[in-house]
Amino acid sequence: MPSRKELANAVRVLAMDAVQKAKSGHPGAAMGMADLAEVLWNDFMTHNPANPRWPNRDRFVLSNGHASILLYAVLHLSGYDLGLEELKNFRRLDSLTPGHPEYGITPGVETTTGPLGQGFANAVGMALGEKLLAAEFNREKFNLVDHYTYCIVGDGCLMEGISHEAASLAGLLRLGKLITLWDNNGISIDGPVKGWFADNTLQRFEAYGWQVEEVDGHDPEAVKKALAKARKAKDCPSLISCKTCIACYAPTKEGSASSHGAPLGEEEIEGARRKMGWKYPPFEIPSEIRVGWDARLAGQQAEKKWNKLLENYKLKFPEAGRAYEDRLSGELPPHWREQALELARLAQEGKPEAAGEQSLRSFSRSLLRGLGESLPALIGGSADLTDSVGAKWEGAREITPESSGGNYIHYGVREFAMGAIMNGLSLHGGFIPYAGTFMVFADYAKNALRLSALMGRQVIWVLTHDSIGVGEDGPTHQPVEQLCSLRSIPGLQVWRPCDAVETAAAWINAVRASARPSCIVLPRQNVPGQDRRRAVLSEAKQVDEPSPIEKIILTVRRGGYILRECKKGEPELILLSSGSEVSLAMAAAELLEARDVQVRVVSMPCAEIFDEQEVSWRAAVLPSNVRRRIAVEASMGDWWRKYVGLDGAVVGMRGFGKSAPMNVLYKYYGFTVENVVKVAERMLGCKEKDKEKEKDA
Amino acid sequence: MPSRKELANAVRVLAMDAVQKAKSGHPGAAMGMADLAEVLWNDFMTHNPANPRWPNRDRFVLSNGHASILLYAVLHLSGYDLGLEELKNFRRLDSLTPGHPEYGITPGVETTTGPLGQGFANAVGMALGEKLLAAEFNREKFNLVDHYTYCIVGDGCLMEGISHEAASLAGLLRLGKLITLWDNNGISIDGPVKGWFADNTLQRFEAYGWQVEEVDGHDPEAVKKALAKARKAKDCPSLISCKTCIACYAPTKEGSASSHGAPLGEEEIEGARRKMGWKYPPFEIPSEIRVGWDARLAGQQAEKKWNKLLENYKLKFPEAGRAYEDRLSGELPPHWREQALELARLAQEGKPEAAGEQSLRSFSRSLLRGLGESLPALIGGSADLTDSVGAKWEGAREITPESSGGNYIHYGVREFAMGAIMNGLSLHGGFIPYAGTFMVFADYAKNALRLSALMGRQVIWVLTHDSIGVGEDGPTHQPVEQLCSLRSIPGLQVWRPCDAVETAAAWINAVRASARPSCIVLPRQNVPGQDRRRAVLSEAKQVDEPSPIEKIILTVRRGGYILRECKKGEPELILLSSGSEVSLAMAAAELLEARDVQVRVVSMPCAEIFDEQEVSWRAAVLPSNVRRRIAVEASMGDWWRKYVGLDGAVVGMRGFGKSAPMNVLYKYYGFTVENVVKVAERMLGCKEKDKEKEKDA
Secondary structure (H helix, E strand, O other): OOOHHHHHHHHHHHHHHHHHHHOOOOHHHHHHHHHHHHHHHHHHOOOOOOOOOOOOOOEEEEOOHHHHHHHHHHHHHHOOOOOHHHHHOOOOOOOOOOOOOOOOOOOOOOOOOOOOOHHHHHHHHHHHHHHHHHHHHOEOOEOOOOOOEEEEEOHHHHHOHHHHHHHHHHHHOOOOOEEEEEEEOOEEOOEEHHHOOOOOHHHHHHHOOOEEEEEEOOOHHHHHHHHHHHHHOOOOOEEEEEEOOOOOOOOOOOOOHHHOOOOOOHHHHHHHHHHHOOOOOOOOOOHHHHHHHOOHHHHHHHHHHHHHHHHHHHHHOHHHHHHHHHHHHOOOOOOHHHHHHHHHHHHHOOOOOOOOEEOHHHHHHHHHHHHHHHOOOEEEEEOOOHHHHOOOOOOOOEEOOOOOOOOEEEOOOOHHHHHHHHHHHHHHOOOEEEEEEEHHHHHHHHHHHHHHHHHOOOOEEEEEOOOHHHHHHOOOOOOOOHHHHHHOOOOOEEEOOOOHHHHHHHHHHHHHOOOOOEEEEEOOOOEEOOOOOOOOOOOOOOOOOOOHHHHHHHHHOOOOEEEEOOOOOOOOEEEEEOHHHHHHHHHHHHHHHHOOOOEEEEEOOOHHHHHHOOHHHHHHHOOOOOOOEEEEEEEEHHHHHHHHOOOOEEEEEOOOOOOOOHHHHHHHOOOOHHHHHHHHHHHHHHHHHHHHHHHHO | OOOHHHHHHHHHHHHHHHHHHHOOOOHHHHHHHHHHHHHHHHHHOOOOOOOOOOOOOOEEEEOOHHHHHHHHHHHHHHOOOOOHHHHHOOOOOOOOOOOOOOOOOOOOOOOOOOOOOHHHHHHHHHHHHHHHHHHHHOEOOEOOOOOOEEEEEOHHHHHOHHHHHHHHHHHHOOOOOEEEEEEEOOEEOOEEHHHOOOOOHHHHHHHOOOEEEEEEOOOHHHHHHHHHHHHHOOOOOEEEEEEOOOOOOOOOOOOOHHHOOOOOOHHHHHHHHHHHOOOOOOOOOOHHHHHHHOOHHHHHHHHHHHHHHHHHHHHHOHHHHHHHHHHHHOOOOOOHHHHHHHHHHHHHOOOOOOOOEEOHHHHHHHHHHHHHHHOOOEEEEEOOOHHHHOOOOOOOOEEOOOOOOOOEEEOOOOHHHHHHHHHHHHHHOOOEEEEEEEHHHHHHHHHHHHHHHHHOOOOEEEEEOOOHHHHHHOOOOOOOOHHHHHHOOOOOEEEOOOOHHHHHHHHHHHHHOOOOOEEEEEOOOOEEOOOOOOOOOOOOOOOOOOOHHHHHHHHHOOOOEEEEOOOOOOOOEEEEEOHHHHHHHHHHHHHHHHOOOOEEEEEOOOHHHHHHOOHHHHHHHOOOOOOOEEEEEEEEHHHHHHHHOOOOEEEEEOOOOOOOOHHHHHHHOOOOHHHHHHHHHHHHHHHHHHHHHHHHO
């Protein structure tokens, strides 16, 4: 039987060889972590390589994702469907082994990592997910949900601010089954970290309520003991500082930053092989070492045992069993259509065409009640703005240090961790996370939103206070460029509804979008309900006999539609708008119509979805020959050029806002019916000139 | 003489009354902090209300900026040019008292705060600035630079990740003159913080190497003692936890979150007045209390004394005296024009029209050497990517825990704090901060960039690895939407140069832009130097007899210009591009020209600056009648619609990238000369059809 060291060396040589072959990558960290990874995977990880989606597997997150080759080597050796060819294709186009671990590409990769610190926060989300599902579904003698979440972090992860936010919450929420190993190699890209990272990290984590321990990361027995101790600490997460040496065994680059982000070179690799006593050529792993790593049989047995448990559980607790399977399936409940309709009807209550001002924030909260009751997977929260954003519905149960279950998280003032923890909850399975904050503070979480989109995870952000409508709090709190910034994230759908009906449609789309994140962007101020009697409704292919409100919702769900068609013929002018400015466009249209101008109003609550519609829909809403187009949105205006072109105009923001009452600001920045009409008239003046020209010709 | 309590109560009533009058604001925190603010301002702060720009004043940062009314009250009472009328106009349009403190609006406000945690990091930057200037200019018996930086933080600031990053660095760098008071009131917007914030914060800060202390924040003597102790700790920053009660004295709202973000109401205010024993009507402060707060005489004397010190310093150390005054003036050195020319010439070395591949990252570093030598205000750094981004030039002196001076900061993997600390250095005066990281990680620091722009501070980001050109590291490290996101921040100039010449122009503009932040966005890959023999050069109004390279630089500095004019007449097609894709556009133009198409190539290194040019320049570069326009940029393409309109085309990204070698990716995503030509031909096909139509008509 091979020694532990030999098992670990298999990882080291694969790491060196794959990086060398790819001519790029990060060999040093993988070589330094080989020993601790070997102990973790061979002595502790419960997983089934044949089924990377087994719900009760232990989760493993490599937060220092640049060491991806460590993870690929371990997945390969333990028996995942990740052949040697893939290691040889490390970092090649469409290989299963991209430069950083990417969720959805490689079997066994639980999350996309690389942007430092976020993997750690994902792991906190996964451990929280496990704890919540366990509280909900476990019964005496039936620990249906019962797994650990292991995470490796590097120095960089611990320097990042998100490590503070996530560790603080993990300690508070007593996530006892979260075990983090710190690859404490004392080296980062700029060199020995002592010049820029001198925290007493163990003391810091103690301050969060973690159990801490320090070991020699190259001593398998010490690592094993520490892991065993961490597993016993049921009431608090654990941090194990593993003192390691980067590029361990590299003859000249061991312990040096030069081994961090580049191939070691043939000679150095040769020397390392000699130092290890490794006699095999590149990419050759002797069979006894393969046997030592092979986790397939144990994994199969573990899953089999659990399947048996699940079967018995379902017999004994049929309702809970069904509920559990429904939760994991990720499918919407069968009564979803009725539920969605109910929400839509709620939106129409009181005849919106006649209705007065609506608070979309409180309407969104009432929708959440409906959703929360029918969708147990929904798990809410807020970064300390629960009431302001309407994130918590009556009946939502708070998750506290004392409680073990619940579906509402007080994330505290921790936007970035909130985003990354939501990603972790979603990745764990069984949850549709949503959370709210002020829109301007989406900035703090930007890269977590990006990773939701990159991973195609269903995470819903409720972003309120979405413009200068914030008023007195001033420019620090008034988004002006955030819409543009969010809309530019590929795959993210950004909904900015104009009234209750569109808010319902936005939530329905967000809940149906099972493989992409959504933002629901709402104003602070109240808005009027819109009159849709002149809206052009979509043919409702998906539904046999849609009710009137269902037709409206299906129309809104196309992302952009004709909210008010002109009286006759082709429009001479199209007003485009979103959110709280739609009412300005509608009122301006009315005034212009009174002057005999044929005006169409297009409401564009979600441009990304509109852009995904078939060409005929888009052309019908925005006919290419109608070039007199004016966009109205209280946001940086350039973004709208994609719809209004060079001949159109934008009534938008040109800079930061100011601190003043909302109504004063709307006037100050030209968001008035009068100004929209003025801009239109100026544009239509061109029209008069055109006519004159035609006459002259 | 009024008691300390009475002095503090003046702040409380002003806070209650101003918020009530404004019908919005945050009275609770201001009332809770009144006692500690009173001690700090009346017993410790050295400042001169008549001259808020006195260089040696103590700095004060209110990181929990929502309590702005506290700061306004204190500034008003201590004698700043902030009349009672302004307190009455709290949160009104163009008042001096916006909802959150805004730098540049209110005398005595040192930084814009509100986005939590950032003020604290600004304070770290200010304290670092003080330490560095002191090390550079102080002489025995001449402590020319010698002031404290005081900061108040709330629970929210301490929950934010940036508090970790900034506190860790402050501890490491032993910023002994940074003193932070924590308004430890145990309440945040969602209620008592114990449900979401249970850190042992003092232990955490000890782990960073801070001196910590806890006191009753309503006991002036205890606060005074703690502040005195903190001032004595010269070798480490101090955190004083001040236990306070939010809305102290409010009869029913004391200690409750309901006092956080809304006026207390007339009745509650009346009750508070009674509890305090305050007998005066709203906005009336009796004269003996005014006398107790008045800091004008002491301030005048303090500055006078320092002015005398400066005079003597200049006599004794004339060179250092001049250097000090130059540093504070913020003006560019007189030989700047020569220096800039030198940089430009450097860019042309080896005749760029014939030159091969250029690494803009290493060229940028060579520019930095030139700049660093002539501009002592320049202070660099990187978030642990020093070599990768070319942030450190030879001769830059590292700032370490042991050193007291230097001009290069290893920020560690702390992008957000890096941004906010740069803001603090800039606000302190005497520094032009720049720092580098990978472009995708600008996401982590987004809101600090935003605040640089909002405050109009000169902060320069070197953002490298700017597209899928990152290659093997994959989509986590490849920016696709970041250009759009950065370009949408008002006031920020985003430079994406195509070669060494444009890189020189970008740096020259960034250094000259004394009141706005800049990004210099550079590729990972090498790029060819561009041939400018067919460029249309700007009339050089600013300079009498410009040299050829000077004319080129002046042209580039217009942000967008004709890099290659068509052979004859009006262009039939305009290719627009930036950065690493400009060479594709140039090569495509050459091929198209060979087929007799009149093509113009517009290089657009900085759209923001181009948009600020006079209309004649913009119209000359992009004539409105030429609608066949193709933009080429390896970034999300919609942004370019503002220049190419509805009739143009964009060769851009449509989603995230992939992990593969750079050349493979450029081909995969259509960034090839062939593809640009193909898109052009398709567009010109329309032209053929146009001609046919004309014939038919």
